[in-house]
Amino acid sequence: MYYYALKMLIGDRAKYIGIIIGLTFASLLITQQSAIFAGIMTRTFSFLTDVGQPDIWVVDPQVQYIDDIKPLQVTEVLRVRGVAGVQWAVPLYKGSLRARMDNGTFQTCVVIGLDDETLIGGPPKMVEGTLADLRRSDGVIVDVVGARGKLARLLPDGTRTPLKVGDTLELNDHRAFVVGLCTVTATFQANPVIYTTYSRATTFAPQERKLLSFVAAKAKAGEDPGTVCERIHRVTGLMAYTPAEFKKLTFIYYLKYTGMPINFLTAVALGFIVGITISGQTFYNFTLDNLRYFGTLKAMGTTNRTLLTMILFQAVIVGSIGYGLGVGLASAWGWLLVGRTQIAFQLPWQLLVITAGAVMFICLSAAALSIRKVMKLEPAVVFRS
C-alpha cells in the first residue's frame, strides 16, 4: 500500500510542493541559523583551537572565559612545572593592544606573546616567514586576514595595500617589525591577531604588576590531563582546565551572559513555527482532501494499522525530502560564503541530527493530526455523496 500512499501524495502536486517548500524552508532556517550560531560560538574559543600543543590551561580561579584575562604572577609558571605529572609549562600572554595606523587612527589587535625559548602556542599555519623569525628584533607575525583588511596601509592615492613582511607597525608606542604572515581561526571580535614573544609582548603591553595571562602546560605521557589539572589546582590553588573544559567554560559563559542564544533561538523557533504552520497545515489539508479515499480504502478492508503506516510513510517521505533540500541549501550557502566573507558557519553532525529531529517532529505532529482524523473515520462515510 506504500506505493498507493506515495502516488496519492505526489499526485496532489500543489499540496505536495507546498509541504516540501515549507519543510525545506524550516530545515534551511533551522540549519543555517544554528550553523551560524555554532560558528560564532566556535570563534569565542578560536585561540584554544589554534594552540594545539598544550593539554592543560592554568588560569586565575576567577576566570570565567578565555578572554576574561586575570593576570597571574610569572612565578606561577615555576609552581606549575613543579606539580607531579607536568611535562612542561610555558607562559603565554594574550591581550588587546592598539596599533597605530599610518593615517593616525588606531586599530585594536589581539597580541599573543609566546614563550621566548620554545615559541609554543604559535599560529597553526604560516603563510610567509617562519615562527623562528620572531626571534628577530621587534619581530611580530600578523594574521593574513588582518594584514589585508584592518591593518592594510593607506597609500597617498587613497588606495589600501596589505601589510607585508618587512613593514613596521606601532603597537602601544612601540615599534613592531612584521617578520611573517599566518592564518588563524577567525576570532569572535574579528580583530587582527599579532604573534610575538612573551617578553616582547609584555613590553608592548601597558605596565602592570602581573602580566601572565595563562600557563600552558602538557601532561607527561601516560598521565591523564584531567587528573593533572586537579592536581595543579590542589597544589597551586589556580584553576587548570583541559582544552575541552576551557572551551566548555567559554561556551557556557557566552550562552549565559550574552543575548546571542535567545536571538538565534528566536530565528530557529521561527523556522520551526513556519514548518509547523505551513507544512503541518498543508499536510493536514492533504489528508482532509483525501479523507474520502481513505474512507474508501477502509471500507474495502484496509485496516487502521495499514492506513496509519501509509500516512506515516507519506510524512517521512516529505520530511526526508524537505530535510535534504533544506540542509543542502544551508550547506551550499555556507560553502559559498565561508572563506569569501567573514561569516561564521559550522555544521557539525550533531546539528544535522538536531535538524533532522526537528523536521521529523514537524512531520509527525502533522501526521498525528491526520492519523487521528483517519482513525476516527467511520467507513460508512463512503456512502455519503
Added chain:
Amino acid sequence: MSGSEPSSSGNGRLAVRCKGVTKTFGSGSAAVQALRGVDLEVRTGELLMLVGPSGCGKTTLISVIAGVLRRSAGECTVFDHDYLTMAEQETTRYRGKEIGFVFQAFNLIPTLTAAENVSAPLVINGMKRRDAVEQARDMLRKVGFDDRMMEGSPMDLSGGQQQRVAIARALVHNPSLIVCDEPTSALDSETGHKVMELMRDLGLGKDRALVVVTHDSRIFEFADRIARMEDGRITGIETPHEQPVLT
C-alpha cells in the same frame, strides 16, 4: 407484503439475513432512529434493489449489511457471519475479502491509474502489486477497457467509464456480496442501462448476491426483487414485473 418476516426469493444460498434490525444515531432527545426493525433476506444469484424516499434508511441498511456501520439491535448475518460477534479488525478483513462496493460518486482515487484503482482490493488482501495490477487489467478488459484507458487517470474518463472502473474494482477480488449505492444516479439513462447490464452479466453468479440502493426507476427492470423502504422499515417487496413500486 409487510416486513414482519424476513422475505427472500430464489433458491440460492442465504447471503444476507436481517431480522428486527435497528440503528439509532445519537442519544437522548437528539436520537434519530434510522432503522426501525428491518426484516430482509437476500439469496445468492439474486439482485435486490432497495428503493424509497431520501432519508428512509436505505443507505444505513446497506452500511449495516456491508459491515461499515454497526447496528443498534436485531440480528443481521452475512453468509452466517454476524459482525457484532467479530472484532473490528476481523470485520475489516472480512469486508476486504467478501464485500465489493460500488459508490454513487465512484470514489476512485484520482492520483492512481484506472488499473491501480482496480488492483487496490487485491493489494489490500495481500497480493503483490504487480500481480494485482495484472489481474486488474484482465478485469478492466472484461468491462470493455483497452490498455490506453487503463493507464489513464480516472478523472480523464467519462462518468460511465468511471463507474465501469468502480464495478471492476468491486468484482476483481471475487467477493460474495456486492453493495451498490445509487450506481446510476450520476449517469444518463443509456449509460445507466449499460452499467446495470454489466453489473448483472459480471456481478451476478450463483455464489454471489447484489444489493443495490437506487432512486432510479429506469433501472428497476434489472432487479430480481425490489424492497421498498419508508421511515426506517421495509414496507413492501415486489418483483419488477408487478405493479410499479414508485411513481
